[in-house]
Amino acid sequence: MNVVLASIDCLRPDALDSRFLDGQKTKGSFYDTCIVQAPFTSPSHTSMLTGQNPHNHGVRWLIDYHTDATTLPEVLSEQGYNTAAFIGGYPLPTGNLDEGFDTFEHITSIKDWKEGRQEFGPANVLVNRAINWLDEHEGEDNFVFLHFFDLHFTLRSEFGKRERPDFDGDHIYKNVEQYIGRQKRRYYEEAEFVGRQLEILHELVDIDTTVITGDHGSKMPGEHGYPWVYDSKGNRVGSQFRAVELYDNIIRVPLMFTGDAFSSQTVHKQVRSIDIVPTLLDALDVEHDPVDGISLLDGELPEFAYSETYHGQLTKENKLTHKMNENYDFGWNELDSLVSIRSNEWKLICTANGDLEPVELYNIAQDPGEHQNCIDEQQDIAEEYFDKLLSLIGDDDQRYATADEVDSEVRQHLEDLGYI
Known part of the structure; x- marks a missing residue:
């Protein structure tokens, strides 16, 4: 086989x-x-x-x-x-x-x-x-x-x-x-x-x-x-x-x-x-x-589906990334780390730069392009999904952590590939 x-x-x-x-x-x-x-x-x-x-x-x-x-x-x-x-x-x-x-x-x-x-x-x-x-x-x-x-x-x-x-x-x-x-x-x-x-x-x-x-x-x-x-x-x-x-x-x-x-x-x-x-x-x-x-x-x-990107947070404390940001003003150190929870109807996105903070809510069933952030109008749904997200990730503390430094060769690889 x-x-x-x-x-x-x-x-x-x-x-x-x-x-x-x-x-x-x-x-x-x-x-x-x-x-x-x-x-x-x-x-x-x-x-x-x-x-x-x-x-x-x-x-x-x-x-x-x-x-x-x-x-x-x-x-x-x-x-x-x-x-x-x-x-x-x-x-x-x-x-x-x-x-x-x-x-x-x-x-x-x-x-x-x-x-x-x-x-x-x-x-x-x-x-x-x-x-x-x-x-x-x-x-x-x-x-x-x-x-x-x-x-x-x-x-x-x-x-x-x-x-x-x-x-x-x-x-x-x-x-x-x-x-x-x-x-x-x-x-x-x-x-x-x-x-x-x-x-x-x-x-x-x-x-x-x-x-x-x-x-x-x-x-x-x-x-x-x-x-x-x-x-x-x-x-x-x-x-x-x-x-x-x-x-x-x-x-x-x-x-x-x-x-x-x-x-x-x-x-x-x-x-x-x-x-x-x-x-x-x-x-x-x-x-x-x-x-x-x-x-x-x-x-x-x-x-439900869970997704995360800790790209911003994991580069924030990296000295080499700070140096690159100073040289080229690319803004990578200001990127938010994010987590999300998604159903077939709604998606909630939270910043993860420390404590989670709900920032975007989309009715993807009616707005699949995610053009209209309705978090202010649908606070009950945002709270429901936020509670679900917290129960899903439990005591995960990645939002408070940072990555190790990378050497210049690895930085060049990541830079060339468009990651930093």
């Missing part, structure tokens, strides 16, 4: 127009609203591979992360599966998720500084390695995890060179409009490319069960002030289109399961990244310990 879990970094639900990805939606169970538990790579993937929220698996930051939680490949290894991961980008390889895999390859065959992906492995190389590995283990039980980095662009890279673009008197990038259009076009071109590579994988190898999803989305022109970020007081504090906000364009990704265990259906109600592990293990008839997620196999759906 061959099982594949493909995570496409920055994948939005509207990026599934390739022939293969669009076809997968009709072959199995397609959920168009899967809510990730963090909008950046390492904590989101840890939730994806453990079935746990960040306050339980312990990964809250991008680099040098560590979790003691049991991972999906560890469970499958105990069941006799061969396990392999082929990773296309940074910073996922900086933690200890590799410990659950027999084979773990971080592929860096392309040096792509102009589009902000640094040294990364393009989808065709990852798929080629997966095909060869599966051929080597033909006739055995195999699990392959693929992390595609092809869609991970940064705004700065759109200026065609590593030097920072010039700012005008209002601290706005000069001539930014022409580059915004190019970023959007390149995003969908790469989504099409990844889809073609996954199609090749399924043509050349018999895959019994496939899961396709993303670790977070990506903000696009016209959405929440793209590319600008605003703090809870309405001040513009920097430019970024991933990792630092909890709007649906960042935390909503598609999720597809195909295989004999999955019926053909399209579900518009929300599910979560933490539901992948219990659902897949149930489909494979593998017993497992309880996790934060639930199995979707029999139609049960979660009422």
Whole structure:
């Protein structure tokens, strides 16, 4: 049996127009609203591979992360599966998720500084390695995890060179409009490319069960002030289109399961990244310990989804980040840390710069673009969701903590990728 879990970094639900990805939606169970538990790579993937929220698996930051939680490949290894991961980008390889895999390859065959992906492995190389590995283990039980980095662009890279673009008197990038259009076009071109590579994988190898999803989305022109970020007081504090906000364009990704265990259906109600592990293990008839997620196999759906981004708080006490902020006035130290709780009708967003403070409430059933903050008009609902949020996170004290300092090399990696 061959099982594949493909995570496409920055994948939005509207990026599934390739022939293969669009076809997968009709072959199995397609959920168009899967809510990730963090909008950046390492904590989101840890939730994806453990079935746990960040306050339980312990990964809250991008680099040098560590979790003691049991991972999906560890469970499958105990069941006799061969396990392999082929990773296309940074910073996922900086933690200890590799410990659950027999084979773990971080592929860096392309040096792509102009589009902000640094040294990364393009989808065709990852798929080629997966095909060869599966051929080597033909006739055995195999699990392959693929992390595609092809869609991970940064705004700065759109200026065609590593030097920072010039700012005008209002601290706005000069001539930014022409580059915004190019970023959007390149995003969908790469989504099409990844889809073609996954199609090749399924043509050349018999895959019994496939899961396709993303670790977070990506903000696009016209959405929440793209590319600008605003703090809870309405001040513009920097430019970024991933990792630092909890709007649906960042935390909503598609999720597809195909295989004999999955019926053909399209579900518009929300599910979560933490539901992948219990659902897949149930489909494979593998017993497992309880996790934060639930199995979707029999139609049960979660009422609430939790998401967090401690990007702002974790850089606030970092001396190197302070220095960069002084040099370039990017405003990263003023970014809010945020937590949210979401249902199919409402989403509450709270700042987490210490004590939680409710700041935004959206009726996403009627306002899916999250244009109208109605926290003042719907205080009863805000209080109800705030109480639910507090009960969910319990005594988690991350909102009072800060990250360790990073060295100059790591800072450069994060900066080039658009994280700081």
